[in-house]
Amino acid sequence: SANTIYVITPTYRRPEQIADLTRLAQALMLVRDVHWLVVEDSHVKSPQLTALIQSFGVRYDHLIAPMPEKFKKIRGAKPKGVANRNRGLKWIRQNAVEGVVYFADDDNTYDVRLFNEMRNTQKVSMWPVGLCTKTGLSTPIVKNGKLIGFYDGWIAGRKFPVDMAGFAISVKFLQERPNAQMPYKPGFEEDGFLRTLAPFEPHEIELKADNCTKILVWHTQTKKNEPSLKVDKEKYKNTNVL
Ligand code: UDP
Numbered sequence: 349s350a351n352t353i354y355v356i357t358p359t360y361r362r363p364e365q366i367a368d369l370t371r372l373a374q375a376l377m378l379v380r381d382v383h384w385l386v387v388e389d390s391h392v393k394s395p396q397l398t399a400l401i402q403s404f405g406v407r408y409d410h411l412i413a414p415m416p417e418k419f420k421k422i423r424g425a426k427p428k429g430v431a432n433r434n435r436g437l438k439w440i441r442q443n444a445v446e447g448v449v450y451f452a453d454d455d456n457t458y459d460v461r462l463f464n465e466m467r468n469t470q471k472v473s474m475w476p477v478g479l480c481t482k483t484g485l486s487t488p489i490v491k492n493g494k495l496i497g498f499y500d501g502w503i504a505g506r507k508f509p510v511d512m513a514g515f516a517i518s519v520k521f522l523q524e525r526p527n528a529q530m531p532y533k534p535g536f537e538e539d540g541f542l543r544t545l546a547p548f549e550p551h552e553i554e555l556k557a558d559n560c561t562k563i564l565v566w567h568t569q570t571k572k573n574e575p576s577l578k579v580d581k582e583k584y585k586n587t588n589v590l
Pocket residue numbers: 357358359360388389415428429430432452453454455568569
């Protein structure tokens with residue numbers, strides 16, 4: 349419907365996955381008219397994941413989109429979540445006519461009030477994201493109600509130096525741009541995607557969260573808990589039998 353927020357969440361298998369998805373789901377459970385597109389980085393749908401998502405009672409679709417092999421092999425920076433997000437965009441092109449699209453990574457922290465900010469997006473809306481890079485936040489800079497630039501720890505020649513969690517797009521606007529997609533370019537996913545929305549210029553950005561003065565989403569990262577599998581060999585040492 350006109351008010352639906354399509355939340356695209358890339359996710360992949362790791363020990364923290366269920367904890368992260370549960371935290372995100374608990375936020376979405378408090379938001380009306382949400383359609384959650386959970387896109388697994390995998391060749392097959394995990395039935396356990398379907399059961400988990402289903403259990404939250406949030407309207408959802410469970411999709412799959414594996415990261416291409418050539419990127420998986422890279423030892424350095426990978427284009428994380430790109431195949432997943434493009435799969436979500438494809439689903440929206442095929443299934444939605446109005447509403448709003450938001451890319452919500454599984455490990456970020458969302459204030460439920462963020463969703464009301466983005467709900468009436470006409471083209472592209474933006475707001476600050478906390479805990480981003482060395483600057484501590486990434487945000488549009490607003491003066492007298494107008495966008496005059498961007499603050500981000502990593503500008504790197506980007507036209508739109510913003511975080512994935514810092515913007516939403518209207519479905520209608522997206523539908524008018526059939527070639528819009530996210531590039532497999534680590535660090536330039538947001539900028540690359542927003543550039544494919546041309547014609548679209550920074551002055552058209554709709555500024556949310558009280559003229560970008562409020563932080564309603566944080567780019568948190570869950571600490572990896574590696575030893576959980578290695579410990580297996582010595583598991584009896586970790587058991588205290590009464
Ligand atoms: N992701 C994925 N496959 C991967 C790595 C990450 O699908 O191999 C997903 C992950 O679940 C998250 C998004 O892509 O929703 C961004 O990844 P991550 O949170 O690790 O990136 P960072 O926070 O470091 O930018």
